[in-house]
Amino acid sequence: MTTISLPTYFDRDTLSGFFNELEKHIDTDDVCLDCSTIRFSKPTAMLVAGSKIRSWVRSRHRRGLKTRKKGVDTYSSAHSYLKHIGFFDFVLMGAGNCVGEARGSSTYIPITRITKPELGEGENALEQWYEDIQSKVRGLARVISGKPETHQDNRMYNYALREIIRNVFEHSGCEECYVFGQRWFDGAVEIVVVDEGVGIGCTLRETLGDITDQEALKQAIKPGVSRTSQLSDAENTFDNSGFGLYVLTEVARSFGLYVLTEVARSFGWYALGSNSAKLIGYESNLEESTLNFNGTYFGFRLTRSPSDFSSLAKDIIKAGEQEANVDGIERKASAMSKLF
Structure with a gap:
């Protein structure tokens, strides 16, 4: 099994290496996405990475390749935030709020x-x-x-x-x-x-x-x-x-x-x-x-x-x-x- 870790920081300039890893293993039979590594997230990088991940996951599912997840339930403020805003549902990992479920806040x-x-x-x-x-x-x-x-x-x-x-x-x-x-x-x-x-x-x-x-x-x-x-x-x-x-x-x-x-x-x-x-x-x-x-x-x-x-x-x-x-x-x- 190959493990790909999500970036420690979802920020504007941290996505290229992560995207390259996803593409490198787009055809690898058994891949685990490790979400436990996330510590901080900015809006643009988070949503762009989410779109990339879900496209990657869908491509693999269509071809019957095994894709696993790890660390979605990691206890941290970053993971709580991502669960609340619907990120893990957006990337098809089935955790936290669904997209559109969270009410947001004044900020x-x-x-x-x-x-x-x-x-x-x-x-x-x-x-x-x-x-x-x-x-x-x-x-x-x-x-x-x-x-x-x-x-x-x-x-x-x-x-x-x-x-x-x-x-x-x-x-x-x-x-x-x-x-x-x-x-x-x-x-x-x-x-x-x-x-x-x-x-x-x-x-x-x-x-x-x-x-x-x-x-x-x-x-x-x-x-x-x-x-x-x-x-x-x-x-x-x-x-x-x-x-x-x-x-x-x-x-x-x-x-x-x-x-x-x-x-x-x-x-x-x-x-x-x-x-x-x-x-x-x-x-x-x-x-x-x-x-x-x-x-x-x-x-x-x-x-x-x-x-x-x-x-x-x-x-x-x-x-x-x-x-x-x-x-x-x-x-x-x-x-x-x-x-x-």
């Missing part, structure tokens, strides 16, 4: 499954589709912001969750995605959305041709870049303009802290990963690396919120439209991308 969202709403017919069908998504994220944004709906913090997280989730349902081919988020007592916030769809590279190749996954990610964070860029208004069913992800990466980048220590660098960043590629952005830095992941995730952490998110987002969109125009992209940000 965190447990692992939450969001399903794609139906797009109806009629003049207001698209507006209703957007509202269905908005209704799904409204309560999540209130928890993460810790503020009433009229507050700028709440508007920002409403915008962030809405834009990420609608991107999932417009492009990934998925009928569901998963969300997790936490707000700490010092005001720092981290949220992540994961889908298990076709990936950004697959969708952007429809418009940009034969590009790598890494090139696709770098294009995806530019203003006005979308698989719908060359579609007519009639064909662009969801009125996608390619500005939502651009706005979010610019906000995260602008409010990141640039400090040389590794600990401090864990604050103020965004992470975008899809299939074989990953980007981490903070201030003017963009780190590129490889990944082995089925789907797409977007996570970001802010140490503080902008004092006036609406004004900041408008400025970012204005600059983005000018940048897109220079690059030969005439499409403006959609009405939804401008709704703060």
Whole structure:
């Protein structure tokens, strides 16, 4: 029997080696996943690792390979936390709360499954589709912001969750995605959305041709870049303009802290990963690396919120439209991308 230990720390930069071990033993007949090694967990890394594990486990089950678990019942604060938020159910280990069972608290969202709403017919069908998504994220944004709906913090997280989730349902081919988020007592916030769809590279190749996954990610964070860029208004069913992800990466980048220590660098960043590629952005830095992941995730952490998110987002969109125009992209940000 081969044993694979989960990382001691589920953090942004600790997953590559673990993922490589999973892939190395994807075809090994008898493998045990040892969960007793976990001591600490951050939102983005936890949900991304969870998606990877469940994909790995499902692949092995389909082929009749023996997969064991160990250490799920380890007594520690980390294990209690992961059980409570639904992690072990999410990774198909059958322990703790089921996904959606935990109620969360005033400072965190447990692992939450969001399903794609139906797009109806009629003049207001698209507006209703957007509202269905908005209704799904409204309560999540209130928890993460810790503020009433009229507050700028709440508007920002409403915008962030809405834009990420609608991107999932417009492009990934998925009928569901998963969300997790936490707000700490010092005001720092981290949220992540994961889908298990076709990936950004697959969708952007429809418009940009034969590009790598890494090139696709770098294009995806530019203003006005979308698989719908060359579609007519009639064909662009969801009125996608390619500005939502651009706005979010610019906000995260602008409010990141640039400090040389590794600990401090864990604050103020965004992470975008899809299939074989990953980007981490903070201030003017963009780190590129490889990944082995089925789907797409977007996570970001802010140490503080902008004092006036609406004004900041408008400025970012204005600059983005000018940048897109220079690059030969005439499409403006959609009405939804401008709704703060």
